[in-house]
Amino acid sequence: MVKTLLSAAACVLFFITTTACMVSAIALPSIPVSTRIYIGGSFTTLNDTRYNNVAYYDLKEKSFKAMENGTNDEVKVLTTDSYGNVYIGGAFTQLGTKKSGPLAVWNVYHSKWVDTGLSSSDFTPGSVVTAISTECTNSYDFDSTQGLFPCDIYIAGNFKASVSGSNATNILYYHHKNKKWETQATLNATYITVISKVVNNNMVFYGGKFHDANGKEYGLAMYDTSSSSWIMIDGVSGVTDIYYNSHIYSSDNMFISASIFAYSQCKGICNFNLRDGSWTTRSGIISTGSVNKIRYINGLSASNVGSIFVGGSFMSESSVGRRDGTGEYSAISTNYPKETVLGMDICGLKAYDVTGCKGGSVAVVGQNFFKFYDANDNMWKSLLSENGFVLNSISITNIPEMPIPSPIPSPFPSSVQAKISSSECNSFKVLLFITFLFIFHLIN
Numbered sequence: 207m208v209k210t211l212l213s214a215a216a217c218v219l220f221f222i223t224t225t226a227c228m229v230s231a232i233a234l235p236s237i238p239v240s241t242r243i244y245i246g247g248s249f250t251t252l253n254d255t256r257y258n259n260v261a262y263y264d265l266k267e268k269s270f271k272a273m274e275n276g277t278n279d280e281v282k283v284l285t286t287d288s289y290g291n292v293y294i295g296g297a298f299t300q301l302g303t304k305k306s307g308p309l310a311v312w313n314v315y316h317s318k319w320v321d322t323g324l325s326s327s328d329f330t331p332g333s334v335v336t337a338i339s340t341e342c343t344n345s346y347d348f349d350s351t352q353g354l355f356p357c358d359i360y361i362a363g364n365f366k367a368s369v370s371g372s373n374a375t376n377i378l379y380y381h382h383k384n385k386k387w388e389t390q391a392t393l394n395a396t397y398i399t400v401i402s403k404v405v406n407n408n409m410v411f412y413g414g415k416f417h418d419a420n421g422k423e424y425g426l427a428m429y430d431t432s433s434s435s436w437i438m439i440d441g442v443s444g445v446t447d448i449y450y451n452s453h454i455y456s457s458d459n460m461f462i463s464a465s466i467f468a469y470s471q472c473k474g475i476c477n478f479n480l481r482d483g484s485w486t487t488r489s490g491i492i493s494t495g496s497v498n499k500i501r502y503i504n505g506l507s508a509s510n511v512g513s514i515f516v517g518g519s520f521m522s523e524s525s526v527g528r529r530d531g532t533g534e535y536s537a538i539s540t541n542y543p544k545e546t547v548l549g550m551d552i553c554g555l556k557a558y559d560v561t562g563c564k565g566g567s568v569a570v571v572g573q574n575f576f577k578f579y580d581a582n583d584n585m586w587k588s589l590l591s592e593n594g595f596v597l598n599s600i601s602i603t604n605i606p607e608m609p610i611p612s613p614i615p616s617p618f619p620s621s622v623q624a625k626i627s628s629s630e631c632n633s634f635k636v637l638l639f640i641t642f643l644f645i646f647h648l649i650n
């Protein structure tokens with residue numbers, strides 16, 4: 207009994223001190239809390255500074271910032287995960303002088319591009335990534351603060367890749383659980399415009415142009431991660447965006463923008479019910495022009511239906527629309543943008559959960575424009591007044607407050623040993639390890 211207690215006490219002591227050591231070992235750079243608009247596209251310079259296809263606009267400092275040396279070719283898609291890390295895909299093959307292939311991940315805590323486990327040599331020349339989606343787990347481990355975070359990464363485009371001994375065509379994903387890139391069951395895709403992983407669900411939605419074995423065409427396909435199989439969804443073509451946010455209505459709902467809906471009451475945008483597969487006009491109607499991007503925020507208007515934001519090209523009208531509750535889509539403020547919107551994001555999913563950017567503020571980009579609607583002063587302003595650039599994709603994200611969540615202590619001294627690398631902890635941990643072994647030896 208005493209032996210067991212002593213042994214347990216030694217273990218507890220070991221873990222407490224080791225954990226403390228581990229925490230002090232991850233002294234991360236402190237980042238001021240702010241909000242950033244990450245931008246990806248085709249540009250070398252902006253405001254006379256070289257960025258090379260990717261950069262961000264800091265809403266607090268009101269200035270553009272570089273992300274190392276950027277890429278050597280166009281960024282087609284940019285997205286951020288729930289931790290604030292940035293993912294880009296495109297036609298590029300390098301980050302500065304480093305070979306990356308058409309995908310790159312920016313670790314926001316260290317402000318650097320990290321190793322994705324893929325390189326240019328894994329892809330055939332001309333490979334392009336056009337869509338990315340991520341889903342992260344809350345379980346954190348110490349190593350993940352350095353490189354990739356604990357997230358599954360879904361990518362698609364026009365590429366051929368060779369990973370883990372198998373070939374992937376146009377679709378590939380990083381399986382965090384297995385810490386490797388894996389292939390999915392084959393899907394005959396001509397192009398893929400968007401991927402949307404439904405949070406806490408097996409479903410991953412893909413928009414684009416697909417054919418089944420009988421040659422029938424579809425605009426929407428769903429991958430079930432639990433059965434590793436594809437389900438084709440009838441009723442749309444020319445899908446431009448698939449937007450899911452758990453605050454939407456009853457959380458069974460997803461908004462889809464497309465050029466054609468079989469459910470003919472829908473125009474521009476349609477509500478797809480995840481539970482029963484039905485299409486409805488709950489997301490309103492956009493009768494002219496086309497929608498390229500959708501966002502949603504709950505709690506802005508008095509109605510609990512929330513507000514939907516759309517960006518696209520609506521002829522002579524504003525190219526950004528907003529619908530509060532069950533009303534009609536209308537322009538936001540005056541002096542609104544009319545240029546075709548390629549990328550759009552808003553601040554907040556629910557009102558008041560944003561830092562440094564009032565909920566309902568909107569950023570839109572496209573060819574030769576980058577405009578921001580500040581909900582604080584109800585005004586649109588242009589963040590760039592020059593030509594010669596295209597911005598394809600953007601994401602607004604809060605810069606998380608430090609520090610990073612605590613690491614999970616490991617029950618195995620050897621793996622704990624491997625994880626502690628900070629020099630100030632080295633002598634301490636050796637001493638601790640020897641003490642631990644000694645106590646253990648004594649009691650046994």
Ligand SMILES: *[C@@H]1O[C@H](CO)[C@@H](O)[C@H](O)[C@H]1NC(C)=O
Nearest residue numbers: 253254255268269270271589
């Ligand atoms: C544009 O460049 C000027 C001169 O370097 C700088 O002062 C200004 O902050 C820059 N503007 C933005 C929005 O980055």
Ligand SMILES: *[C@@H]1O[C@H](CO)[C@@H](O)[C@H](O)[C@H]1NC(C)=O
Nearest residue numbers: 274275276301302303304319
């Ligand atoms: C970025 O550019 C700087 C200056 O030109 C160079 O020293 C550095 O090696 C480059 N980094 C990469 C990753 O290419």
Ligand SMILES: *[C@@H]1O[C@H](CO)[C@@H](O)[C@H](O)[C@H]1NC(C)=O
Nearest residue numbers: 366367368370371372373374
């Ligand atoms: C992958 O593709 C390469 C080149 O086309 C081929 O040689 C190889 O056999 C393929 N591997 C598998 C597992 O299909």
Ligand SMILES: *[C@@H]1O[C@H](CO)[C@@H](O)[C@H](O)[C@H]1NC(C)=O
Nearest residue numbers: 394395416417418420421422
């Ligand atoms: C994909 O579908 C199209 C249309 O049915 C067909 O022509 C093509 O051969 C298919 N591709 C593959 C790789 O099966």
